Amino acid sequence: MAIPKAHYSLAILVILFVVSNSQNACNPECKAKEPFNCDNSLTFNRTGFPKNFTFGAATSAYQIEGAAHRALNGWDYYTHRYPERVPDRSSGDVACDSYDLYKEDVKLLKRLKVQAYRLSIAWSRVLPKGRLTGGVDENGITYYNNLINELKANGIEPFVTIFHWDVPKL
Numbered sequence: 001m002a003i004p005k006a007h008y009s010l011a012i013l014v015i016l017f018v019v020s021n022s023q024n025a026c027n028p029e030c031k032a033k034e035p036f037n038c039d040n041s042l043t044f045n046r047t048g049f050p051k052n053f054t055f056g057a058a059t060s061a062y063q064i065e066g067a068a069h070r071a072l073n074g075w076d077y078y079t080h081r082y083p084e085r086v087p088d089r090s091s092g093d094v095a096c097d098s099y100d101l102y103k104e105d106v107k108l109l110k111r112l113k114v115q116a117y118r119l120s121i122a123w124s125r126v127l128p129k130g131r132l133t134g135g136v137d138e139n140g141i142t143y144y145n146n147l148i149n150e151l152k153a154n155g156i157e158p159f160v161t162i163f164h165w166d167v168p169k170l
Contacts, residue, residue, distance in 0.1 A: 054157070056116030057109060061125065062166045064098040064105075067091075069139055071128035074167045102147050110154045117151055118159040122166055 046055070062075055072080075079091035098105050109117055123130065125140035144160075151158045 054115045055113065056118060056157075056159070057112070057114050058118035059098075059120070060166065061120045061122035062092045062095070064096040065092075065122060065125070066095045066097045066099050067093045068097070068099045069143070070099075070122055070125040070137075071130075073122065073124040075165075076124075099143065102143075103150055106147075106150045106154050106156065109151075109156055114156055116157045116159055118161065119147070120161045120163070120166065123162075124166070 046053075062073070067076065075092055079086055083089045083091070096105075121144055122140075125143065126137055127134060128137050128140075129135060148158045148160075
């Protein structure tokens with residue numbers, strides 16, 4: 001499926017954000033207020049973008065959902081077996097608990113006036129045994145349906161990816 005021209009890459013948005021913020025480095029008034037108290041809210045807004053530019057946000061399932069109601073995945077095994085290899089010894093066990101708080105998360109996206117949201121589906125939430133032959137977890141399907149419906153009800157277009165470095169543990 002081709003991506004519509006209206007949906008420009010999030011990478012472009014990040015680059016433009018960095019460039020817009022770097023403009024303050026040349027602003028003597030801003031330089032005097034450094035490092036963190038320069039108001040650059042006027043330098044980054046929608047006016048410089050085409051009317052059909054879509055503003056969005058993106059997350060990955062492992063980083064925000066938490067491990068509630070899903071099987072373990074490759075990252076879980078790694079962070080549990082080698083916690084010392086993660087600088088702050090964190091894991092995806094709780095993460096941001098978006099699994100339970102997705103309605104609040106969608107409200108935040110709406111407050112930010114996000115038009116699109118790229119999410120990933122955790123293999124371990126829909127295929128707990130890592131394969132279709134191992135069965136599908138209907139609760140996982142219901143969770144993603146509810147999330148997508150909540151996004152649409154709030155005028156946010158969902159973009160779904162099935163792989164974000166989250167592989168099933170076979």
